[in-house]
Amino acid sequence: MKRSSVLVFSGSDPSGGAGLQADVQTIAALGAHPLTVVTSLTVQDNDRVYGVHPIPVPLLQQQAQALMNKIEIAVVKIGIVGNRANAEAIATIIQHLRRNQPDLPVVLDPVLASGHGDALAIDNAVNTLTPLVPLATVFTPNLPEAAVLCSGERRSDAQAEVLLDMGCQHVLIKGGHANEDKVVNRWFTKGEFRSWTWPRLPGAFHGSGCTLASSIAALLAQGRPVPDAIEDAQAYCFQALEHAYAIAEGQRIPNRPRPYIKPAQ
Numbered sequence: 001m002k003r004s005s006v007l008v009f010s011g012s013d014p015s016g017g018a019g020l021q022a023d024v025q026t027i028a029a030l031g032a033h034p035l036t037v038v039t040s041l042t043v044q045d046n047d048r049v050y051g052v053h054p055i056p057v058p059l060l061q062q063q064a065q066a067l068m069n070k071i072e073i074a075v076v077k078i079g080i081v082g083n084r085a086n087a088e089a090i091a092t093i094i095q096h097l098r099r100n101q102p103d104l105p106v107v108l109d110p111v112l113a114s115g116h117g118d119a120l121a122i123d124n125a126v127n128t129l130t131p132l133v134p135l136a137t138v139f140t141p142n143l144p145e146a147a148v149l150c151s152g153e154r155r156s157d158a159q160a161e162v163l164l165d166m167g168c169q170h171v172l173i174k175g176g177h178a179n180e181d182k183v184v185n186r187w188f189t190k191g192e193f194r195s196w197t198w199p200r201l202p203g204a205f206h207g208s209g210c211t212l213a214s215s216i217a218a219l220l221a222q223g224r225p226v227p228d229a230i231e232d233a234q235a236y237c238f239q240a241l242e243h244a245y246a247i248a249e250g251q252r253i254p255n256r257p258r259p260y261i262k263p264a265q
Contacts, residue, residue, distance in 0.1 A: 003031065003032055003033040004032050004033065004072075004074035004075075004221040004222055005032065005033045005034075005035050005071050005072065005073055005074055005221070006023075006027050006032050006033070006034055006035065006073075006074060006075045006076070006077050006214075006217045006218060006221050007035045007037065007064070007067060007068075007073045007075070007076045007077070008020060008023045008024075008027070008034050008035060008036050008037065008076075008077045008078075008079070008214070008217075009037045009039050009060075009064075009076070009077070009078045009079065009081065009086075009090050010023055010036070010037075010038075010039055010040075010077075010078070010079030010080050010111075010210070011038070011039055011040035011041070011042045011052065011079065011080035011082060012038055012040070012041055012042060013042055013044060013207070014042070014043070014044065014045075015044055015045050015046045015206065015247070016247075016253070017046050017206035017207040017247075017251070017253040017254070018206055018207035018209075018210045019042065019079060019080060019207070019210060020036050020038065020079075021207075022207040022210035022211055022214065022254070022256070023036070023077060023079065023210055023214040024036060025256040026210070026211050026214035026215055026218065026236075026240075026256050027077075027214050027217065027218045027221075029218075029256050029257060029258045030215060030218035030219060030222075030236065030258070031218065031222060031258075032074070032075075032217075032218040032221040032222060034214075035067045035071060035073070037060060037063040037064050037067070038055055038060075038063065039054065039055055039060060039079075039080060039081050039082050039086050039090075040052050040053060040054045040055060040080050040081070040082035040086075041053045041055070042080070045248070045250075046206045046247055046248055046250050046251050046252075046253065047206070047250035047251055052080070052082060053082075054081075054082030054083045054085075054086055055082065055086065057085050057086060057089045060086055060089055060090070061089055061093070064093050068093075068096075068097065073097055073101070073104065074105075074220075074221035074222075075104070075105045075106070075107065075217045075218075075220045075221040076094055076097070076104065076105070076106045076107070076217075077106075077107045077109075077213060077214055077217035078090060078106065078107070078108045078109065078132060078136075079109050079111050079210055079213070080111045081128060081129075081132070083128060084124075084127055084128045084130075084131075087128050087129065087130075087131045087132050088131050090131075090132065091131040091132055091135060094106055094135050095135070105137040105138070105217070105220045105221075105226075106135050106136050106137045106138075107136070107137065107138045107140065107213050107214075107216050107217040107220070108129075108132055108133065108135075108136035108138070108139050108140070108168070108213075109140045109209055109210065109212075109213035110125075110129055110139070110140075110141050110145045110149070111145075111209065111210070112125040112144075112145050112148060125148060126148060126149055129149070133149075133163065133166045133167060133168050134166055134167025134168065135167070135168075136167075136168035136169070136170075137168070137169050137170060137220075137226070138168075138169070138170045138171075138172060138213075138216055138220075138226060138229075138230070139163060139168040139170065139171050139172070140172045140174060140209065140212060140213045140216070141159075141163070141171070141173060141174070142173070142174040142175075142176060142177050142209060143156075143173065143174070143175060143176075143177045144177055146159040146163070146173050147159070149162075149163065150162045150163065156173045156186050156188075157188070157193075159171075159173060160173060160186070160188035161188075164188065164189070164190060169189060169226075170187065170188070170189045170226055170230070171187070171188045171189070172185060172186070172187050172188075172216075172230055173185070173186045173187075173188070174209065174212070176208065180200070181200050182197050182198065182199065182200055183197070183198045183199070183200050184196070184197050184198075185198070185234060187227070187230055189226075194227070196231065196234055198234065198238055201238075201241050201242060201244075203244075203251075203252055204250070204251045204252070205241050205244055205251055205252055205253070205254055206250075206251035206252065206253055206254075207253065207254055208237060208240075208241055208254060211236075211237045211240055211241075211254045211256060212233055212234065212237040215229075215232075215233030215234075215236045215237055216229050216230055216233040218233075219232055219233055237254070239257075240254035240255050240256050240257075241254050243255040243257075
């Protein structure tokens, strides 16, 4: 049995809760296969980031090329890129892939900072992402990330308009950082809008955004339409957070089992 492959560009998290480690667990749990290109080595635990060390561009390119030479890529998922040079290299790789696959989906999770606000790039965060946003099929910023990317704008509809004008096709603004008893996630595309409301779970989690973005990528790799992939990915992520576990004091780790996912309509 052959599985569809998701080409993942992200940083390694030694705590195992976020980054590439979260991407691998999530994509595999949802029935696709993760192909991993390390963009950065990080120094972090389940709470704080102490250092980010981007991989040199030639090594990033070599990792990706070896995979692309042999394996068909169904989706690209991007997390931490580390710096502008790596972002530009990834953008070039996507453009190369799209010469033969014009509709290749790209899921971009901006990951500008950790839950505690620790930076996850060594360059200006907005400048780092500039080459990638126009290439994104699905862009998944949280509320603080959307505000930073939109020059401080706080209204989700205005943020979405700015981000869509930058070239991405779908924007999912995640509401986990709002001070409300519910989490409201808002999806925007040209001419369409939808929101989902989820109970706010107690505590804090390490790798929730990675889990959600990788869920979307895994479902797109299996042919799900974008709205269905976004909806089912949220259900999977909520389940993972609902059953999160502790490895130490501080943020808990999402539990990423293989869930039941309703069949495509």
